[in-house]
Every structure is written in C-alpha cells, then in structure tokens.
Amino acid sequence: MDIQANQTEVNKALFRRAFEEFFVQRDFASVDRNYSPHYIQHNEMVAAWASAQGFSPTEGVKRFFQGFFVAFPDFAPTIDQLYAEGDKVFAFVTWRGTHQGEFQGILATGKPVVIKTAEIMRIENGQFAEHWDVVNDLDMLKVLGLAIIKEPIPEGQ
16 A cells, blocks of 8 residues: 555544544543644634634534533434545534534424534644534524424415
C-alpha cells in the first residue's frame, strides 16, 4: 500500500474512532485527544454558541453536545458513507435519537428524531483541525413542532 493510500485509511479510522468515542461512548476527553488545539469550527450554530459563551472551539463542541445529549440521551450517528482524499475526510451521517429532555424550550415528547448531515473534517497531525457540515434537521424540527410544512396549494385554486 502506498503512503497516500495508507494515510487515507488512517484518516478514515480517526473519523470512525472519534465519532464512536464522543458521540456513542460520550467520552468528552476524546475531544481533547482527537481535535487540534487550533481547531476551526465552521458550523455557524455551534461556533456562534461557543463564542457567545466564551468557549474555545473544542470546549464549545463538548458543551454544545453535552446539552444536546440531555435532550436526546440516545442520540447517535450511523456513518452511511465515508470517503477520504488528501487531508480531508467526507462523510454522510444519519443521526437518530429520542426527545427525552427539554430542547429549545420544548419539553420532552418521547418522539424519535432523525438528522442527516454531510461532514468534512480536515486532518492535521492526526487530529481534526477544521470542520464543515451541511445539516438537514427538518425531520427533527417537524417532530418537535418547530417547523410546520404546509401542503402546496394546487394550481388554479
């Protein structure tokens, strides 16, 4: 196996391991091991929240999800597809959980939710250095009553 192909597999293994440790095992110390001290978070919701609270980007990841895990204690990812090229790992992830605690002022409903994401992690020195994602949380918002989708009005009516 050539060096680049080996590094690609190492990067994919980091992604799998980091997601397992943090999002499944709830090992908050894993963020310190797997994320660079110079980590850059491009998810505006997490980055803005962390900044407003005075947290570093890595501490922001831990604290943001700490609250999320209270509302959705069984929230966990399934990595649907995983690709790597150069210093980046790309993944399509389906997240599932049950709304069992207060979330954004909504009391627990006991309803299952699904979020789908496309994740990009840039890796530097064996750690996540940068993160981008696209989040489709419409299902969760509908389940919690935070988004209402109206049926289209047929033409001519």
